[in-house]
Amino acid sequence: MRKLQAFTLPLELETFTLPIPPDAHILGIYETIALVAWAVFDPSKPGETAFHAFRDGDEVPDHMEFVASAQRANGIVVMIFRNKGGAPDAKKPVGAAAKT
Numbered sequence: 001m002r003k004l005q006a007f008t009l010p011l012e013l014e015t016f017t018l019p020i021p022p023d024a025h026i027l028g029i030y031e032t033i034a035l036v037a038w039a040v041f042d043p044s045k046p047g048e049t050a051f052h053a054f055r056d057g058d059e060v061p062d063h064m065e066f067v068a069s070a071q072r073a074n075g076i077v078v079m080i081f082r083n084k085g086g087a088p089d090a091k092k093p094v095g096a097a098a099k100t
Contacts, residue, residue, distance in 0.1 A: 001042075001043075002040050002041060002042055002043075003040070003041060003042075003043045004027075004038065004039070004040050005020075005038075005039055005041075006036050006037070006038050006039075007020075007036065007037045007038075007039065008034045008035070008036055009029065009034065009035040009036065009037055009053075009080075011034065011035060013053070014052060014053050014054075015050060015051070015052050015053075016050070016051055016053075017048050017049065017050050017051070018037070018039070018048060018049055018051065019048050020039050020041045020047070020048065020049055021041055021042065021045040021046065021047040021048075021049065022047055022049045022082070022083075022085075023041070023042075023045070024039045024040065024041035024049060025039065025040045025041070026038070026039050026067050026068045026080070027039065027040060027068075028068060029068045029069065029070035029078075029080065030070065031070065031071075031072050031073055035070055035072065035078070037068065037080070049082055050082065050083070051067065051080050051081070051082050052064060052080070052081045052082070053078045053079070053080055053081075054078075054079045054080075054081060055076070055077070055078060055079070056077070060081060063083055063084055064081040064082065064083060064084065065081060065082060065083070065084045066079065066080075066081055067080045067081055067082050068080050
């Protein structure tokens, strides 16, 4: 049985972790009071997934795959990525690697 759950996303962080397995499917990201990601996943699978928010002009490392996009009420568009294949990397500073 899969579980549907909403997660509030941090607005100030470029890299954040959600308590869902790496193969979770993000259905969409919507702004209500905050940005909220809706995910479907198998709750019996352990794990967490690091996500990275990129904006216009950012360089995206080759090891990242697109997950979902959102547009905030103020017009800012955010693109959310994670490692291809769900490989963990919550400790790796993506922004620093992408801008060198």
